[in-house]
Amino acid sequence: MDIDRVEKLIRPGLATMHGYDPIEPIDVLERELGKRIVKLDGNENPYMSSPRARDVLAHFPYYHIYPDPLQRNLREALSVYTGFPPDCIVAANGSDEIIDLVLRLFVREGQEVLNFPPTFGMYPFLVTVCGGMLVNVPRKSDFSLDVAAARAAVTPKSRVAFVASPNNPTGGAASEDEVRALLAMGLIVAVDEAYFEFSSGTVAGLVPQNPSLIVLRTFSKWAGLAGLRVGYCLCHERLAGHFLTIKQPYNVNVAGEAAAIASLKDVDYLKANVGKLRKERERLFAALSAIPWLDVYPSQANFLLCRVKENRAGGRVATAKTVRDGLRRRGILVRFYESAALRDCLRISVGLPEDTDALLAGMEEVWNEA
Ligand SMILES: Cc1ncc(COP(=O)(O)O)c(C=O)c1O
Numbered sequence: 001m002d003i004d005r006v007e008k009l010i011r012p013g014l015a016t017m018h019g020y021d022p023i024e025p026i027d028v029l030e031r032e033l034g035k036r037i038v039k040l041d042g043n044e045n046p047y048m049s050s051p052r053a054r055d056v057l058a059h060f061p062y063y064h065i066y067p068d069p070l071q072r073n074l075r076e077a078l079s080v081y082t083g084f085p086p087d088c089i090v091a092a093n094g095s096d097e098i099i100d101l102v103l104r105l106f107v108r109e110g111q112e113v114l115n116f117p118p119t120f121g122m123y124p125f126l127v128t129v130c131g132g133m134l135v136n137v138p139r140k141s142d143f144s145l146d147v148a149a150a151r152a153a154v155t156p157k158s159r160v161a162f163v164a165s166p167n168n169p170t171g172g173a174a175s176e177d178e179v180r181a182l183l184a185m186g187l188i189v190a191v192d193e194a195y196f197e198f199s200s201g202t203v204a205g206l207v208p209q210n211p212s213l214i215v216l217r218t219f220s221k222w223a224g225l226a227g228l229r230v231g232y233c234l235c236h237e238r239l240a241g242h243f244l245t246i247k248q249p250y251n252v253n254v255a256g257e258a259a260a261i262a263s264l265k266d267v268d269y270l271k272a273n274v275g276k277l278r279k280e281r282e283r284l285f286a287a288l289s290a291i292p293w294l295d296v297y298p299s300q301a302n303f304l305l306c307r308v309k310e311n312r313a314g315g316r317v318a319t320a321k322t323v324r325d326g327l328r329r330r331g332i333l334v335r336f337y338e339s340a341a342l343r344d345c346l347r348i349s350v351g352l353p354e355d356t357d358a359l360l361a362g363m364e365e366v367w368n369e370a
Contacts, residue, residue: 013131020125033331038358040349041333043168043195043303045224047273047352050266053225053259060258067257069249074257077264078232082204082217087237090244091260093251095194095218095231099162100126101243102190102214106159107132114153114161116145118170118341120192123162133157138341143170143297147181154185161185164192166199169335169347171299179203183210190214194231195301197222197274198281204234211236221302222274223263228256277302281350287360288348293318293367303349305342318370320344326366332359 007015023042030037039046075086082089092098099122107113109131115123117136127134135158137150145163161182165174174191182189183206191203193215204215215234220226230252233243252260263270281299288296288306295307308320324336324346335347348359 011131013128017128020121029333033329035331038332038351038355040351040355040359041335041347042226043221043301043349044226045221045273045277045302046355047224047276049224049228049259050263050269052266052269053223053262056258056262057255060255062254065254067250067252067254070244071252071257074230074232074252074260077261081264081267082234084204084207084234085237088207088234088240089232090235090240090247091230091232091252091257092247093231093253093256094220094229095192095216095233096122096126097229097247097251098214098216098231098233098243099123099190099192100130101247102160102162102188103127103130103132104246105239105242106188110157112155112158114150114158114187116150116161116163116167118143118167118337118339119162120164120168120194132159139167139170143167143172145174145178147178150182151185154187158185158187160188160190162190162192164194165203166193166195166299166301168194168301169303169305169337169342169345171297171301171303171305173199173201173300174203176201176203176206179206179213183212186212188212188214190216192216194218195221197271198278198302199300201300207234207236211239214239219260219263223260223270224273225256225259225263228259229253230256230260277350280353280356283353284348284350284356284359287356291363291367303347305345305347308344308346318367320346322370323363323366326369327359327362330358330362330365332362334359 026037071091074091075089078089079086103126112133112135113127114135116139124134135153137153140146163174196202207213218231288294293309297305320336337345
């Protein structure tokens, strides 16, 4: 069979789909620019992983052995951290994999998934891969959920709603009442709390009374393990049993599992870093708010969304794209968006205090050269 015929056998929705936009590896960029990169485009943790996690990885004796498919040690450790029984916890290859597992478990080809843009791009990507129908319910102009519009969008084919809370990239959190309202629509509601540790709330307390609620969490942000890919969910124990049955048996690799367990023994250290980032978020918010050509949105996560205002005064015109490009030339990376709802927006991850200093100096230079 030639490759043209082989490609004709690919599922129609997948042969032509636009893949997930990949990020550029930092070492490639550093080589390209010839200087240290201030990386504020990935919502990663600039304080890195815990020393205990790094030490455990350096001396781990079982890289040659397959991981435990039932993740017993990790789920026990997560039980202590979350207060949920181990039977209500499932770990995965990043919380991205939990999104995928939710779709595999509940969504057949043609069934509908509610999405609340602007939000995390992994939901549309994975809905497309599983053959589901994405139903977008745009957020209001302040980026809060439009619950009435969600209710109107529900059909007999609706199965799942994904709510990032705090939302990436807008930074606000959904209220408990909003989540209750979505649950009352008869959907599986997956609340993605990837930024939980940076925020001031959680809906995990609703899980015991609501078997249709799944709360997603991750070690990528607060624990600095983004590269090792460890996420998990909190849900009804029977649902957890189904996830354990359908997941890839070795979805969490031994390095990720060991590092996550070590991180859970270093919670005070990691939470102190979260505290520093929350403090730096406030400083960055104040500094960006003082820039006359920017609007900044409040955030409960480790990033801030800002909008470059119309700014033709004095003959100067800076756009979000020129700011992004100008910062990039200076080795400072921030995230830029092209969708209509995020027109003129930049998302800036909270970094070290010196990263904030470099960013602010860079923004001033970019403005002066516009
Ligand atoms: C809302 C949201 N959920 C999930 C993730 C991915 O988490 P993980 O690294 O655990 O797959 C991200 C990462 O940026 C995110 O913003």
